[in-house]
Amino acid sequence: MKTTMRRLNLSLLASSMALLLASGATWAKSDSPHDIYMNNCASCHGADHGGYLAPALNADTLKGRSPTALRTIVMAGSFDTLMPPFYGRLTDDEIRGVVKHLQTTPKQPNPAWTIDDMKKSLKVYVKDETTLPAKPAFAIDDKFENLIGVAARGKYGRGEGSRAIFINSATHQKVGEIATGTAAHIIDFNPANPRWAYVKTDTAEIFKVDLYSMQATRSIKTGWNGPGMGVSRDGKYIMAGSFVPHNAVILDADTLEPLKTFELEGIDPDGKHVSSDSGMIIGTPYADIFAIALENAGQVWIIDYNKDGFPVTKITNVGRHLHDAFLTHGGKKLMVASYDDSIVAAIDLEERKLIKKLEAGCVPHVGGGSAVVVDGRTLGFGTNFGDCDKTVVSVWDLDKMEVVKQIPVSGGTESPAAHANAPYVAVDIISKDRRARTVQLIDKKTLDVVKTLDVGGHAYFPEYSADGKFLYISAGYNGDEVVVYDANSLQKVASIAMESPAGIFSRGRVKYMTRGLSPDEMEQGQ
Numbered sequence: 001m002k003t004t005m006r007r008l009n010l011s012l013l014a015s016s017m018a019l020l021l022a023s024g025a026t027w028a029k030s031d032s033p034h035d036i037y038m039n040n041c042a043s044c045h046g047a048d049h050g051g052y053l054a055p056a057l058n059a060d061t062l063k064g065r066s067p068t069a070l071r072t073i074v075m076a077g078s079f080d081t082l083m084p085p086f087y088g089r090l091t092d093d094e095i096r097g098v099v100k101h102l103q104t105t106p107k108q109p110n111p112a113w114t115i116d117d118m119k120k121s122l123k124v125y126v127k128d129e130t131t132l133p134a135k136p137a138f139a140i141d142d143k144f145e146n147l148i149g150v151a152a153r154g155k156y157g158r159g160e161g162s163r164a165i166f167i168n169s170a171t172h173q174k175v176g177e178i179a180t181g182t183a184a185h186i187i188d189f190n191p192a193n194p195r196w197a198y199v200k201t202d203t204a205e206i207f208k209v210d211l212y213s214m215q216a217t218r219s220i221k222t223g224w225n226g227p228g229m230g231v232s233r234d235g236k237y238i239m240a241g242s243f244v245p246h247n248a249v250i251l252d253a254d255t256l257e258p259l260k261t262f263e264l265e266g267i268d269p270d271g272k273h274v275s276s277d278s279g280m281i282i283g284t285p286y287a288d289i290f291a292i293a294l295e296n297a298g299q300v301w302i303i304d305y306n307k308d309g310f311p312v313t314k315i316t317n318v319g320r321h322l323h324d325a326f327l328t329h330g331g332k333k334l335m336v337a338s339y340d341d342s343i344v345a346a347i348d349l350e351e352r353k354l355i356k357k358l359e360a361g362c363v364p365h366v367g368g369g370s371a372v373v374v375d376g377r378t379l380g381f382g383t384n385f386g387d388c389d390k391t392v393v394s395v396w397d398l399d400k401m402e403v404v405k406q407i408p409v410s411g412g413t414e415s416p417a418a419h420a421n422a423p424y425v426a427v428d429i430i431s432k433d434r435r436a437r438t439v440q441l442i443d444k445k446t447l448d449v450v451k452t453l454d455v456g457g458h459a460y461f462p463e464y465s466a467d468g469k470f471l472y473i474s475a476g477y478n479g480d481e482v483v484v485y486d487a488n489s490l491q492k493v494a495s496i497a498m499e500s501p502a503g504i505f506s507r508g509r510v511k512y513m514t515r516g517l518s519p520d521e522m523e524q525g526q
Contacts, residue, residue: 033101047224047244048108058107070099110245110275113204113223118249118258121221126210129217136212138168138175144194144211145466146170147507149187150474150482153500157202158182161499164199164207166214169465169472169506172484172494176214178207185227187505190253191285192235194507198253200229204242208256220256222249228281230290237305239290241278248278248292250303250310260310266297269317279322279336286331286349293322293336300336300345302352313352318345326369328378328398328517335380335398337364344382344394346401356401362388367415367461368509370425371398371517372444378517379404381425381442383413393427395447405447411435415461418444420517421468422487424451428460428473436460439473441490451490455483461501466508474501 037049045051049058062070074095075087126132140146146169154161164178164187182203190196197209199216204223207216223242230239231253238256241248241264248262264276279293288306293299298320302313319338322345326335333355334347342362346355365385372379378398384391392406393413411429418425424441436458441451453459457479463472464487471485482501484494 033097034105037098037101037105042224047111049102049105050107050244056107057102058105059103060107062103065103067096067099067103070102071095074099111224113221113242113245113247115249115258115261118220118222121205122256123219124217125219126215126217129210132210132217133212137214140168140175141170142194144189144507145511147175147189147211148463148465148472149189149197149199149505149507150472150496150498150501151184151187151199151503151505152498153183153202153476153502155480155499157500162201163498164197164209165496165498165501166197166211167472167482167496169467169470172470172496174496176211178209178214178216180207181205183500183502186229186503188229188231189505189507189510190231190235191233191283191510196235196253197507198229198231198238200227200240202227204240206238206240206251206256208253218256220251220258222251222258223247226278228278228292230281230283230292232283232288232290232305233285234288237290239281239283239292239303239305241281241292243277246275246277248281250290250305262292262301262303262310262312264292264294264297266294266299266314267316268296269298269320280325282325282327282334284327284331284334284349286327289349291325291334291347291349293318293325295322298322298338300334300347302349315347315352315354318347318354319343319357324366324368326366326371326380328369328371328380333398335366335369335382335396337366337382339363339365339385344396346398358394358396358401359403359406360384360394361390361392361406363412364394365414368505370416370418372418372420372425373517374444377404379444381416381418381427383416383427385412385414385430388412393425393442407442407447407449409440409449410438410452417462417464417471419464419468419487422464422471424487424490426462426464426471426473428462430460437475453485453490455479457481459483461504463504463506464508466506466511472504474504476500476502 045057050056148167148169150165152163164184166176182201186200195212199207205221208218222240224244226242228241238251238253246264250259276294276296279295281292290303300315320340332350336345343357344360361384366382370381380396380398382394395404411431413427429435439453443450455475457475461474482496
């Protein structure tokens with residue numbers, strides 16, 4: 001698996017250089033190479049040069065790389081990534097300076113971001129929220145179930161194009177946009193109050209959004225970078241985690257006031273005490289708890305947010321390099337991907353213990369999760385993020401916790417999507433060739449790939465509308481649009497323009513938690 005990860009890192013080098021420059025719209029000529037990196041690159045590659053969305057860029061990871069080859073990538077850009085050509089925008093001396101800085105700078109110590117730093121970063125845009133409108137300023141269903149949020153990165157990962165964009169999936173029309181400054185990464189919705197959403201950016205800033213008036217009312221910076229965020233079932237708390245620094249925080253969802261931080265560290269499966277990035281964070285409809293994966297420590301922590309002191313239960317030896325996860329069985333079971341072990345670990349949140357480790361192909365990545373009920377069986381689907389010799393989508397029987405099938409697909413995959421009312425499970429293909437334009441459709445009953453859609457651009461992050469009638473797909477990089485298909489006929493029905501759309505998040509997730517299960521099916525197997 002270590003060899004696989006090395007191949008993955010090498011295959012992503014072009015992407016890493018792409019994101020290096022893509023995260024800033026302008027470069028101030030007075031900036032030092034260090035300042036240029038921190039202001040424009042750290043949100044993707046880590047403030048410590050240790051990697052985040054894109055691989056680490058430092059003296060070790062770039063050792064032996066030709067400066068000429070790296071300069072060429074900067075000048076010419078990279079096909080099917082966020083990297084535009086910078087020939088003519090930067091002088092040759094500027095390009096040489098940046099490349100030299102990367103090749104001579106070691107990975108840096110993890111910079112701090114304390115609870116006091118968080119409190120100082122809190123911004124209030126609407127002082128009196130009672131002045132906000134009593135109903136939406138646009139036409140939509142009462143529960144906002146047709147609302148879809150898109151994390152638009154923007155061409156350069158920051159600036160005017162970086163926005164959270166909200167769409168009425170019944171009409172495929174934009175109903176609001178929230179400027180985020182840097183690339184939006186995750187959009188989550190308050191389960192208890194349909195008017196509130198929360199947007200987290202690549203730079204770990206969280207915006208509280210009033211969906212009725214489509215404006216941000218508050219924001220807070222919870223770290224330097226890190227995607228993890230979850231909202232409690234009662235809508236009172238948010239938990240957010242960071243890659244840099246290695247901590248997590250519980251916030252008051254109303255005020256965004258930080259209430260408690262957690263240092264993420266522990267004994268990993270190999271017996272070493274490590275400090276850890278934050279992996280997935282998730283709330284559950286089952287209980288007043290959050291679950292958080294410690295990526296490097298191989299642990300899942302369960303936090304009781306309605307008990308004094310926010311006590312923690314630690315489940316150890318879950319796997320190596322944990323990342324994303326999804327819920328099933330009424331939110332009582334948690335399926336966690338472990339990159340380096342090629343498994344997905346099943347955890348019982350009620351018993352607070354590891355149930356089983358399931359075979360999952362190389363570098364398993366479950367995204368937001370997908371599960372369907374077919375002939376009385378709850379089937380879960382897992383994708384595989386990486387340059388693998390054998391690219392498959394794994395299917396598990398989540399009632400029996402056993403592997404059902406591994407479905408061959410045309411490349412690495414990232415984010416599965418399903419819906420109880422739609423016939424197909426959609427998986428996005430990630431590659432550095434024309435396969436990246438495609439999404440493959442798996443028939444829920446036969447568990448075979450039956451169709452491949454050529455979406456254009458770099459097609460990824462499929463998401464069904466809340467009613468299952470439409471399939472939304474981001475066509476970023478070259479496409480700069482969200483493309484909408486009829487979920488049954490797979491005919492294209494709409495296109496919505498925006499700069500580099502990424503993650504797509506239906507508010508329907510609040511209702512069914514795991515994509516593909518109806519609320520009734522979420523309870524199946526209890």
